[in-house]
Amino acid sequence: MNNNVSHIYPTRWFWIALLVPVGILLSMTVQPLLALYAGERITLQTVPVDPRDLFYGDYVQLRFAIEEVDGSVVDKALVQKMVKNPEADRYPVYVSLRKNGQTAVVAHVSEKRPRTSLYLKGELMPIWQWENGQRRAKYAIDYQLDRYYVEEDSGLEWEKLARQGKVWADVKVKGGYGVMLELKPAQ
Incomplete structure (x- = not known):
């Protein structure tokens, strides 16, 4: 009796199709992990607003002092580029x-x-x-570090401290990427 039972083994394309999405998901964690473990720790002064997220609970909407800068620290070539192209509203920096x-x-x-x-x-x-009578520019910078989740029912306390200018945020920075570590009362 001839048994023509063939075993089906996964092909190379099966493994590629399986590993590509996994690789993409894993690659998304590299930059935050590098910043977290090898980054330099800095402290930023904040001015938060405290909303509540239905799904995640209390969080503090943060606004950092470094998010608004004067033209004196902006590269002159970049200023000229903005003057020549006033329609653009965001520039990667x-x-x-x-x-x-x-x-x-x-x-x-x-x-x-x-x-x-x-x-x-x-x-x-x-x-x-x-x-x-002269046009003058101030500059706002978005770092994508503007939300920090806090313990349940503690958001209003952080908001009160922030309105008094008494909140700082510890951030780890590596390769231009920042990871928020904690909020703390200003010293």
């Missing part, structure tokens, strides 16, 4: 930070990656204002 006492502050904003290790990637948005 690298923000060099320096420690100033216990917190970090903006040292320089540029489209070029800095040589220093302490920097964040962000999106620069010009805010045009008129002063004494």
Whole structure:
């Protein structure tokens, strides 16, 4: 009796189709993990607003002091680019930070990656204002570090402290990527 039972083994394409999505998902964790384990710890001053998320609970909507910068720290070539192209509303930038006492502050904003290790990637948005008949720009920067979940029923306490300017956030920074570690009362 001839038994023509063939065994079906997974092909190379099966393994590729299986491993590609897994590889993509794993690659999304590399940058946050690098920042968390090998990043430099900095402290940022915050000004939060406290909403409540139905699914996640209390969180503090954060606004950092480094999110608004004066034109004196923005690269001149980038300023010229914005003046020539006023329709664009966001520009990808690298923000060099320096420690100033216990917190970090903006040292320089540029489209070029800095040589220093302490920097964040962000999106620069010009805010045009008129002063004494002249157009002047202030700049806002979005770092995607604006939400931090806190213990249930503690959000209002953090909001109260923030309105008094008494909240700092510890952030780990590596390769332009920041990971929020904790909120703490200002010292």
